[in-house]
Amino acid sequence: MVDARGAAAGCLAGVRVLDLTQFEAGPSCTEALAWLGAEVVKVENPKGGDPGRGSFGAAPGRDSWYFLQLNANKKSVTLNLKSPRGIELVKELARKADVFVENFAPGAIERLGLGYDVIREINPGIIYAQVKGFGAGSPFEDNLAFDMIAQACGGIMSVSGERDGPPVKPGATLGDTGTGMLLAISILGALYRRKGTDQGERLEIAMQDAMLQYIRVCFATQAMIGKPAGRAGAKLFSGGNPPCGIYPCKPGGPNDYVYIYTSRANPAHWQRLAQLIGREELAHDPRYATGAARVEHEAEIDEMISVWTRQHDKHEAMRLVGAAGIPAGAVLDTGELLADPTFETRGIMQTMQHPGCGPFKMPAWPVRHNGAPPALKPAPLLGEHNDDVLSSWLGLGADAVKGLRKDGVI
């Protein structure tokens, strides 16, 4: 399977992305394009670059793991955007680019003189894509946002947490990566139309707006019950067919649980489960035989299942419940996922060989193209591709690049 790696990388061969993004919402979007083979050129401040390089516990002089993860397979060019020549070079690169992406604070790109109206004049065929916290026309359109602000304002937190507890922010960075994925879809749609026509397009996404895409089902719940969707711990707020939820396993650590789900669509799930836990008599007992009846006895049923799950560790419980034909999943943590050898053999986890930051095992793009996910290439060092890109995109020679360096432009 490993031999097929790189199949995906050909998808966007020849597509040039000028990437003025930083932190996560923007970089996650351009990284998806890089996984599929686009030439993504990060434009970074010569002094330190993307602030994500030095954040999140980065060791002095090293890039953070966070940065490495979000910038795999990209190139880096340094340009001083406070220098007129730096801005001029962005425009020259934009003339050669197919896609331009930025996620600066509201108004910043326009203040730099690199707004859509300017770039479109230079390159009418460009796809110009922007991420902001709040949409144009929102009362908060000038406000800053970060992942957690989007998760609060976009409804995600209101449907995450214990039933009677406060809202929880999921560990998944939906405000950032969740937004980036949706913008990548629209960029790719625009690229498809553009191929052969050179039709440019402006794309804008707001992190708050993007959150609604991930909780659409909660809006269906709201329509059904006539009031806001709420929280239900590990269970389904919309009810579901008990048993459904996490059940404690030995030895009782913070993630020693197995998720068991018996589907409404398949009454056999409950019958199989009753048999598995050695309580065959329950399968046809009228108190438990139907989903509606089990709703009335949910706590009691959960306890009966827990008696069984507590005798097993979560891996064994998942194997036994799954093998009995009932949907089941152990609650796995990041350490367990990293240690699982099948992720590595399948190419879902790959190891970045990064100069200075050593080998770093990380999740790769999870879609298999003709049998394997795309191959991981290291995140770039700051300015690593100055010569490469300024030469191949703009035709600048070694002396010209040396001059830019001497003048503090790159």
Added chain:
Amino acid sequence: MVDARGAAAGCLAGVRVLDLTQFEAGPSCTEALAWLGAEVVKVENPKGGDPGRGSFGAAPGRDSWYFLQLNANKKSVTLNLKSPRGIELVKELARKADVFVENFAPGAIERLGLGYDVIREINPGIIYAQVKGFGAGSPFEDNLAFDMIAQACGGIMSVSGERDGPPVKPGATLGDTGTGMLLAISILGALYRRKGTDQGERLEIAMQDAMLQYIRVCFATQAMIGKPAGRAGAKLFSGGNPPCGIYPCKPGGPNDYVYIYTSRANPAHWQRLAQLIGREELAHDPRYATGAARVEHEAEIDEMISVWTRQHDKHEAMRLVGAAGIPAGAVLDTGELLADPTFETRGIMQTMQHPGCGPFKMPAWPVRHNGAPPALKPAPLLGEHNDDVLSSWLGLGADAVKGLRKDGVI
């Protein structure tokens, strides 16, 4: 802005998607393609169709809100896959399709005689895309999965919940829609390459694997601290720069909180906040002046801020904190989001005019293409496009279609 609606719809004009998906992971993927203008034809069982139609509290004889949301802008054709002629028609449609997508249980599509090897023979240029719960090569590759199983096994739940509480399943359906978005990206990449070359491709995604994409930052945390990333309620597990989290607002309902975040990258956030809450003296007090010092006094600081936030409702608190230049967001629920008029004027929420299910307001595709999100068209009635598609794709006349109906094939 509303005038521009439909700009996106042109992106994938002429792209034909043969859609054998049901419930959410598959349908969310093909819906993204439909928003961008692909002709997505759902192939459904003549008896009831996509099981999502009748689930999730659907009124008798009506489609569920859940189904409407996940199938906007698509067409529906009924085909009985238990009849040889039904299978034959799927193959004839596949011959005319650009993309084929399915998310049946493991092994089911092959048992139907519609596996990749078969379809590739018929149409070597097709993009054949599959969603499964677990990847080929995983010990669980034959297991069923649902959204919550993927969230358990893919690490999402291990990083969601209160610090000392059990894992929580976020209300966002990452296992389903989160997976569908990543597959859509790969399909679009493959479509881009195929345009002009007719190069086919097989794509596969596992819901468990897809989850890693959304918690990559937690793997960075694991690399940083050398142990699994954990849970932190509404705060950041990786620490962060206190104050950071949700603060209670009046009148004290379950979602009456405002998220306040003071960035590590900008010390002014804390100084502005101290001033806003009338405690200017704290801004330069050594006990609170730096992020590191505030980590030591987090509970105390949270209480000082809460004294202020409790005097305001969450909307007012968000306005005041945001206007002071500090990232802030009210925790909004599905009811508040539905009622916000700016979502409607901006086209982020649109109303489906569905025959039988009345007007239904729902989130639309959140990316603005040339100023507006794409326009919403209703989800199809079961078999609504039998004549249309069998005629336009296969050239069948009215009599032939009538015969298929009489024979129980459609």
